[in-house]
Amino acid sequence: MAKMNFSIIGCQHAHIGIFIEEMLSIGHHCTGIYEPDNRLLAEHLAQKYGLPLAGDPETLLAADVVGCASVNQEKMDVIELCERHGKPIMIDKPAVTSREGLDRLRRVFERGRIQVGMLLTERFRPEIRLAREWIERGELGELVHISMRKPHRLNPESRPAWHFSKDQSGGIIIDLLVHDFDLLRFFTGQEVSSSSGFMSKSMLPEHPTFL
Numbered sequence: 001m002a003k004m005n006f007s008i009i010g011c012q013h014a015h016i017g018i019f020i021e022e023m024l025s026i027g028h029h030c031t032g033i034y035e036p037d038n039r040l041l042a043e044h045l046a047q048k049y050g051l052p053l054a055g056d057p058e059t060l061l062a063a064d065v066v067g068c069a070s071v072n073q074e075k076m077d078v079i080e081l082c083e084r085h086g087k088p089i090m091i092d093k094p095a096v097t098s099r100e101g102l103d104r105l106r107r108v109f110e111r112g113r114i115q116v117g118m119l120l121t122e123r124f125r126p127e128i129r130l131a132r133e134w135i136e137r138g139e140l141g142e143l144v145h146i147s148m149r150k151p152h153r154l155n156p157e158s159r160p161a162w163h164f165s166k167d168q169s170g171g172i173i174i175d176l177l178v179h180d181f182d183l184l185r186f187f188t189g190q191e192v193s194s195s196s197g198f199m200s201k202s203m204l205p206e207h208p209t210f211l
Contacts, residue, residue, distance in 0.1 A: 001026065001027075003027050003028055003029065004023075004028045004063075004064040004065060005028070005029050005030075005031050005062070005063045005064050006023050006028055006029070006030055006031070006063050006064060006065045006066065006067060007030065007032055007033070007034070007060035007061075007063035007066055007067070008020065008030065008033040008034065008035075008045075008051075008060070008067045008068070008069075009034045009057045009060055009066050009067075009068050009070070009078050009081070009082075010034070010035060010068040010069050010070025010071075010074070010075070010078055011033050011034075011035035011038060011041055011042040011045065011069055011070075012035065012037070012038045012041070012069055012070055012071050012162070013041075013069040013092055014041065014069075015069050015092035015093075015119055016045070016067055016068070016092060017045055017048075018119060018121060019069075019090055019092075019119060020045060020049055020051075020067065023067075024049060030049065030051050031052070031060060031062070031063050032051060032052040032053065032054040032059070032060055033045060033046055033051055033052070033053055033054065034053075034054040034055075034056070034057045034059075034060055035053075037071075037160075038160060057078075057081065061081070061082070061085045061087055063087065064087070064088075065087065065088045065089065065090065066078070066082050066087050066088070066089045066090070067089070067091075068089055068090070068092070069091070069092040071162045071168050071169075072094055072096075072097050072162075072168060072170050072175070073097045073098075073101070073162075073167060073168045073169070073170070075091055075095055076095070076096060076101045076104050076105060078091075079091070079095075079104075079105065079108060079116060080104065080108065082114055083108055083111070083113050083114050086113060086114060087114060088114050088115040088116070088117070089114065089115075089116055089117070090117040090118070090119065091116065091117070091118055091119070092118070092119045093118055093119065093120065093175065093178045093179070094170050094174045094175055094178055095116070095118060096170070097167065097168070097169065097170030097171075097174070098167075098170070118178075120178070120179060120182045122179045122182065122183055123182060123183060123186045128183065128186075131187070132186060132187060135187055143187060143188060146180075146183070146184060146187065148180045148183070150179075150180075152176070156204065163210075164209070164210040165209055165210075166209035166210070166211055167209070171199075171211045172199075172211060173197060173199060173211075177197075199211055
């Protein structure tokens with residue numbers, strides 16, 4: 001495999017550490033991290049992996065591929081920036097927070113100038129891969145129902161404020177359910193044809209749009 005240079009534009013979530021670690025482990029080189037707001041996380045990752053911090057995202061677009069864990073609402077801006085420079089990009093989930101963002105993402109795909117990847121790591125868990133093997137061997141019979149749970153520690157005192165804004169984060173459903181949609185396709189080998197949902201809220205009244 002040819003060795004590549006990669007860079008990080010947007011470092012708002014520790015998910016990006018997975019991308020950095022995996023890329024470094026197979027011999028690729030990181031040219032730097034750009035993050036104007038969450039300096040604590042950016043500095044932590046820079047120190048952990050011995051990476052430089054950049055003051056301008058444009059300086060990192062000479063890399064072969066870009067990793068991005070920006071505020072969810074701002075990821076499309078970074079994707080379109082990479083498209084203008086012809087750079088493939090790997091993002092953490094979710095990619096968009098609104099239908100307007102989804103339309104922008106579709107147009108990027110339709111133009112076909114760059115590849116856009118997403119860090120969907122659940123399918124690489126050993127227990128998930130074992131379940132997939134059982135399904136493929138027919139040991140579980142016909143798959144007719146899947147139930148998934150996503151208990152998370154909220155830790156509101158340590159989360160950036162944007163996590164509690166529906167506009168900026170997109171909400172819990174698209175943030176977490178994306179993994180379940182990915183696993184549904186992974187287990188069945190089929191595409192999702194339709195979906196419906198219900199959500200309720202019983203906590204954090206001080207964050208009324210946190211859903």
